[in-house]
Amino acid sequence: MAxxxxxxxxxxxxxxxxxxxxxxxxNLCIEEGEFVALMGPSGSGKSTLMHILGFLDRLSEGRYLxxxxxxxxxxxxxxxxxxxxDVGFVFQAFHLLSNSTVLENVMLPMMYSGVSSLDxxxxxxxxxxxxGLSHRLQHLSNxxxxxxxxxxxxxxxxxxxxxxxxxxxxxxxxxxxxxxxVLSLLRSLHKQGHxxxxxxxxxxxxxxxxxxxxxxDGLIVSDTKNYSLRDGExxx
Numbered sequence: 001m002a003x004x005x006x007x008x009x010x011x012x013x014x015x016x017x018x019x020x021x022x023x024x025x026x027n028l029c030i031e032e033g034e035f036v037a038l039m040g041p042s043g044s045g046k047s048t049l050m051h052i053l054g055f056l057d058r059l060s061e062g063r064y065l066x067x068x069x070x071x072x073x074x075x076x077x078x079x080x081x082x083x084x085x086d087v088g089f090v091f092q093a094f095h096l097l098s099n100s101t102v103l104e105n106v107m108l109p110m111m112y113s114g115v116s117s118l119d120x121x122x123x124x125x126x127x128x129x130x131x132g133l134s135h136r137l138q139h140l141s142n143x144x145x146x147x148x149x150x151x152x153x154x155x156x157x158x159x160x161x162x163x164x165x166x167x168x169x170x171x172x173x174x175x176x177x178x179x180x181x182v183l184s185l186l187r188s189l190h191k192q193g194h195x196x197x198x199x200x201x202x203x204x205x206x207x208x209x210x211x212x213x214x215x216x217d218g219l220i221v222s223d224t225k226n227y228s229l230r231d232g233e234x235x236x
Contacts, residue, residue: 001068003164003195004030004053009062011048011218022048024218025062030197032163035190037209038199044215047168050199054087054166055079067163084113088157088165092172094149096141096156102128103137106156113160127155131185147178154185158194165189167198171205183208 011023023045030036040046051057052064055071058079064072071082088109096105106124115123128134131151141149150170157165167186171179187208190196198209206212207226214222 001032002029002065003032003034003067004028005063005065005068006053007063007065009049009052009059009064011045011052011057012060022218023052023059026215026218026220028213028220028223030195032195033190033193034211035187035196035209036198036211036213037206038197038213038215039201039203039206040215041201043217045218046199046215049215050166050168050197053164053197054089055082084109085160086163088160088162090150090153090157090165090167090170092169094141094146094153094173096149096152098142099140101138101140102133102144102152105141105152106159109156109160123159124155127159128152130158130189131155145178146174147181150174150178150182151185154182154189158189164195164197167196169200170198171200171202179205 006026006028009023009026010021013020013022026049038046038050048057052059059072062072063070066082066086071079074082097108103121103124106127107120110120110123125134128137131154133148133151133155136144136148141152144152170182170186174182183205186196186198190210198205200206210226212224212226213220
């Protein structure tokens with residue numbers, strides 16, 4: 001069973017003569033456990049597609065199945081529930097609370113999900129251990145480097161064990177060394193079984209994925225497996 005299935009997905013903003021057509025009929029299937037990179041120039045529709053896949057936006061036409069459930073016409077409340085239970089997000093700008101500690105930032109997604117305070121702390125500690133930041137628990141997020149902030153954001157994104165992790169230009173605000181560290185971490189999470197969908201315009205970043213999908217003018221123009229492997233590793 002596919003995790004995500006899209007049939008003739010279209011997205012239009014506005015109406016009539018002012019309408020802007022962004023996605024023009026996307027057909028896509030993503031299996032559980034894949035690491036997919038969505039690539040394309042500015043205006044290609046890659047971020048819009050990610051927002052629809054992550055229940056942040058709605059499609060205008062077509063059909064979207066998530067775990068074989070048709071979510072096309074879900075209400076706003078139903079979409080919010082899917083965001084809470086099924087997806088995690090990592091953004092270019094980190095979106096951390098600057099005056100909260102690293103531990104508090106990672107615990108935040110569990111605040112309104114009925115998880116006890118003891119379990120919130122336990123799961124947050126486990127997530128921070130996974131990203132290698134157990135030694136930074138009580139630091140404020142604004143005391144961290146850019147690479148460390150992004151790793152905190154990744155810990156926050158995986159703390160609820162989502163079905164899929166979305167990463168939108170995760171290295172966009174990082175230097176090359178920190179960017180490589182973050183991409184290596186995403187690959188490690190994929191090897192542990194996480195499904196990852198990453199939006200990037202950088203070909204070097206895309207090489208960390210096992211599948212590269214390129215969009216142009218609102219359509220998929222190529223969909224290739226990145227199977228140039230050495231000793232079980234990807235190209236990079």
